[in-house]
Amino acid sequence: MVMTQMDPYQRGRRDGIRHAITWLHAEAKKMNDPHARMVLDNAAFALGNESARVAQARGDADAAQK
Secondary structure, X not given: OOOOOOXXXXXXXXXXXXXXXXXXXXXHHHOOOHHHHHHHHHHXXXXXXXXXXXXXXXXXXXXXXX
């Protein structure tokens, strides 16, 4: 099996989105208001879904699965 390296731009984009999702979830855990937690958790979820959709549309199967 031959492994190919991910384009540095795609890798940076994927890593940045992962960091943003992690940050949103961490901020949500700090919130006392359940509605505020829900908003941040839903934003993280939507960001992940949109990222996967865009990656799939580009044909980047590896990024779409993660």
